[in-house]
Amino acid sequence: MTTEIPKQYDPAAAEARWFPYWESQGCFNADPNPAKPPHVIMIPLPNVTGALHMGHALNGTLQDLLTRWRRMQGYEALWMPGTDHAGIATQSMVEKRMKEEEGLTRNDVGRDALVERIWKWKDAYEQRILSQLKSIGASCDWRRVRFTLDDVCSKAVRQTFFKMFKDGLIYRGKRLVNWDTYLQTAVADDEVYEEETDGHFWTFNYPVVDASADAPQSISFSTTRPETMLGDTAVCVHPTDERYTHLIGKHVRIPVNGRVIPIVADALLADKTLGTGCVKVTPAHDPNDYGCWTRNKEKMGEPINILNPDGTLNENGGPWQGQDRLIAREAVVAEMQRLGHFEKVEDRKIPLKHSDRSKTPVEPYLSEQWFVKMDTLAQAAIDAANDGRVTFYPERYRQSYLSWLGEKRDWCISRQLWWGHRIPIWSREYAKDEFEKAFPEGYRFNPDHEGASWFHGSVSFDGAKYTVRICFDDGHPDVERYYEQAGFVQEEDVLDTWFSSALWPHATLGWPDRQHNPPLRVAGQTTSAPASPSSKNEVLDYFYPGSVLVTSRDIITLWVARMVLTGLYNMGDIPFKHVCIHPKIQDGFGQTMSKTKGNGVDPIELIEKYGCDGMRFTIASFAGETQDVRLPVGYECPHCQAVIPQEPHHLKFKPGKPKIKCPKCKKESQYATPNYVPDEGEPVARIVIERFEYGRNFSNKLWNAARFAMLNLEGYAPAPIADSDLAIEDRWILSRLATVTDEVTTLLGVYKFDAATRSLRDYVWNEFCDWYLEMIKPRLRDEGLKPAAQRVLVMVLDTTLRLLHPFTPFITEELWQRLKEIAPVRGLPNPEAAHDAVITAPWPSGLETWRDSALELRFQRLQELIVAVRNVRGTYNISPAVTVAVSVKCSPEITADLKQVQVQFESLAKASLTEVGPQTVRPTPCANFALGDADCYVPLAGLVDLQAEVDRQKKEAEKIRGFIAGHEKKLNNASFVERAPAEVVAEVRETMTNLQKQLSSIEEVIRELAG
């Protein structure tokens, strides 16, 4: 052999070698190709907020697996990479760092400077993320990398917003947001955390102003925020609460400001069983109250906002205007007390929402926001899932998608941030006469009026002044400037991140540009949009709609549903046919891995430890339909390499450098978690996840099997092979190969990666290695039989590498290239030149002719016989150096099979098959075993302890009697025989006969031994 083959697979070397090779050969690139069907996967775009974790590794592995598989199947397989700007998450990350390192807030640096800083952050992290993806072997078309804020995606956002605005789907409305009074900004729901806070629970009453004489003159309620009384617009009771029904429709007076408000009935807000059963309603400062207001608008008038952005009371605060809400709270309580409407107060722990960024309590705050009407858009997306245009795997996830869309809640798309797509609306206020002069009657914002389809506007009138809002289609900077000169100002807010990611499947392909293919990024440079010869966007035409979206279940609503919706709206077609939902990764305690919990694990560390293929193979074996994946984490002691299991306290963040103590060598060391950076030069207990040894060991096994094959290919010469050249083990492994190919192909088609992985492992390890390789050893040593054996071996290895390539790309490519040097021409029955690389080799097919299930069954019997002999060896503790003799009494058919593999007994069981046939006589003394239709004898003169053998046989007989009893019971059950399917009954009868045969031979042996 030209190159030495090491005994252990070196993953790092293969990874460093083959990824650049594939990339330089353009193997990952996908371009419109009418000769091939497309297969398209859009990556669930990772946020540029930080490094990838295990969840991404799982997600990426599956997509790469599918892409490589489809590519081999002859599809033009595109896996589209990219990243998400992730508005809030990224901006707050950068702001936090700026505050910590320089003490600056965003208001200190201003909008442009902050955005510029975030771009720099994005560039750094995007690079990190993309390189992490490459280390898991991701065969994305790297020329097509997109970012949600790049020009291509921005155009799609502008176009979509404009189209929706023109179609009347976008409107302005009020919405309660979480207001951070310290940073004076709105905070997203997921940036809010709850904390138990000491507070009070007051009970007050409001006097009823129009009560009949015989009714109570006041109504009591409780609150934890008395100052909001200033903004009350109603009090609310349950419609069937008999204590209050007579008061519904009457009015009360708020004592502290004298305002008179109605008593309304609302079953959703009021709960008869809680407190007094009566609630005050402050729609501007409480989400539930706001909901009540929307249901009872006409009864209670507009919500009243009592707060300034800094948390002080505004003009609605009356005498307390300008005071902080918490100070005003005490004052309001005192005033109520003075006026005699205070009833009681108790101490209470109150769960209070806090801003994650400023750590101060947030206030619910009513503000103006932009919305998308979901009605028709959502219905279209619902229809697509109902009629099967979009299919979920596993199917049950369709439900979450449907029930969420079914609510058809309008989508709030504005965010009070600076990092993102700024809302493309310019507005200006006009006094009435001014407006009429500027926009004479008939000249409204009807685009047809000017024949302009790139421009749309709306006018609102609040009774005093007009507000004109204008939206432009993309690409008219001059017009924008013109309107800016005329005093129009662009919205400060940006769009919800999901607005741009919802467009991902078509935006990345260049939509809305229908004339040019989207630009490519080559060698770090973005080319301008190349004109396509047909003046069409062929990339979009060819690759849309996509094939499958691979993601985890938590963004089915936020992302998957919205992609379907915008795809239908913009493209008139669904974005992907299948949605594959894979498990989530949990730590050893069943907690999902996340940055905040500090239990995240960097896949790169695992790749370094177990190899990329080992990581991929293991992770694919997790991806089934039911369970989430639990990964117990450990730390490897740097002194003695013992693995210390992770315990919850290892994850708690404590100041200082915590150490971990090894229970084995008793030494302490620092350890690596996302919460700590170990000191330079210190020995570090690194993170290990022992479950990944599964894949690493498998890689090594494959490596050595191939190594064995290649070491035995001396003198290999390709040639056609005749049926008569095939030994029974050849036919068997070819049949198994055909079966496994079929299984894996079917399983991947329905995204059952775990089952596919198992099937492959079992085949490679338990069949190819344990049996086939062992069985051909004698032939490889025989010059006459060697050539045919080599040809079959090479073909089987070739096919196996192709089957494994989507799962373990690096090792298969490494082996493929080595095999190519030794056996460049191969295949059965007629050899052909091997493909240049396994990545571009075709997926195995056409193996069906080798399939022979009867043979597989016969072979299984031989295996059982061998195992039984080994078993005897084990029982009597026979030295591996000693060859034992075996004789078998069996039917002529089995005799023929056994004769074929006679020579195998030496290597498989260190035994020689001395006599086989119907006439075989049992030697004495000997060990016995009965296999249904064959009695086997191992003469062991001097080795067998007679009594021990009797005991062994008695034990065996007992076991069989137990089974027989079970079967008998079944057969004696009349209704079983009557009602169970005939073949089931027949099967039980057959097993019964076999068991009885076995038992009688054992009983005979026992009699003889005893006698």
Place this chain on the structure above:
RNA sequence: GGGCGAUUAACUCAGCGGCUAGAGUGCCAUCUUCACACGGUGGAAGUCACUGGUUCGAAUCCAGUAUCGCCCACCA
């Protein structure tokens, strides 16, 4: 509070109406035999969470209970 899922060997998981309930790891014994100790061979190990029901037959289907996880809603 609503929805979804899980509970099977010491651990991590398959099996989802009919074989003696399987695998990997770990454990025990044994083997450094010319592919592999990241290995070979053999072995021990399970009231299939619990309680009922349907069925000739239930780990598997149904109902309830308990525990865990996730999503959504909510907590005057």
